[in-house]
Amino acid sequence: MDIHFLGTGSAYPGSERDNTSICFSNDGYHVLVDVSGNPCRKLKQFQVELVELDAVVFTHFHIDHIYGLPSLLWGMWLEDRRKPLKIYCDHRNEKKLQEWLSTMEAHQWPIAFSIDVETFDGDRDMELLSGGGMTFSCFKALHSVPTAGLEVRCDDRITVYSGDTEINARIGEYAHIDMLIHEATSARRVAGNHSSLVEIMEKYDVERIGKIVLVHLSDQEPYEEEVEKLVTSKVIIGEDLMTQKV
Numbered sequence: 165m166d167i168h169f170l171g172t173g174s175a176y177p178g179s180e181r182d183n184t185s186i187c188f189s190n191d192g193y194h195v196l197v198d199v200s201g202n203p204c205r206k207l208k209q210f211q212v213e214l215v216e217l218d219a220v221v222f223t224h225f226h227i228d229h230i231y232g233l234p235s236l237l238w239g240m241w242l243e244d245r246r247k248p249l250k251i252y253c254d255h256r257n258e259k260k261l262q263e264w265l266s267t268m269e270a271h272q273w274p275i276a277f278s279i280d281v282e283t284f285d286g287d288r289d290m291e292l293l294s295g296g297g298m299t300f301s302c303f304k305a306l307h308s309v310p311t312a313g314l315e316v317r318c319d320d321r322i323t324v325y326s327g328d329t330e331i332n333a334r335i336g337e338y339a340h341i342d343m344l345i346h347e348a349t350s351a352r353r354v355a356g357n358h359s360s361l362v363e364i365m366e367k368y369d370v371e372r373i374g375k376i377v378l379v380h381l382s383d384q385e386p387y388e389e390e391v392e393k394l395v396t397s398k399v400i401i402g403e404d405l406m407t408q409k410v
């Protein structure tokens with residue numbers, strides 16, 4: 165499985181990164197988790213065709229995770245997409261999503277593909293979708309609004325994406341995680357609703373985790389300084405346009 169990082173930035177406006185958005189790809193099946201920045205350009209840079217993208221999953225409805233959707237749909241229409249697009253969101257955000265689609269008048273564009281909204285309950289552990297040998301499930305993240313973390317299973321390997329969250333005991337329950345993609349809005353500072361790199365290293369059993377990729381990063385935070393202090397080399401500071409294989 166290839167994990168393409170379209171953006172790795174936090175909600176704070178930054179000059180180095182687009183907001184966090186990640187595409188999981190395997191066997192020609194592509195799932196985009198959150199939509200920020202210029203999604204069409206970024207997907208093309210990863211050779212993911214707009215007509216091929218299978219699903220979008222929204223972890224939550226904070227602006228930094230959703231604002232790229234109009235641009236994505238507009239690009240799909242211009243490229244004459246025919247394949248239905250599934251959009252997954254928490255049931256508590258369905259009305260907002262439908263209102264937003266109607267505000268952008270998506271249903272009036274002469275698009276030749278259907279937009280199918282599927283809802284889930286982000287407070288529970290539940291399977292969302294399967295495709296290309298990947299199975300996506302959600303679990304409750306600890307944030308200021310309903311937010312899902314995601315588990316992606318592929319080829320007997322487990323990838324976990326924290327979503328926007330405080331340190332989450334649910335993540336600590338895994339006996340093994342091959343790759344943990346975790347938000348680190350700050351390097352050291354402890355702030356409600358989010359996590360820091362120092363907390364991640366202190367509060368999870370890092371021995372049980374193969375690699376840790378930090379995302380949702382803020383400019384001017386001393387991530388590199390903190391990573392240099394670590395005895396382990398399993399921590400990767402996320403960068404826009406990088407791809408990791410799991």
Ligand SMILES: [Zn+2]
Pocket residue numbers: 174175226228229328380
């Ligand atoms: Zn965010």
Ligand SMILES: [Zn+2]
Pocket residue numbers: 224226307328
């Ligand atoms: Zn958020």
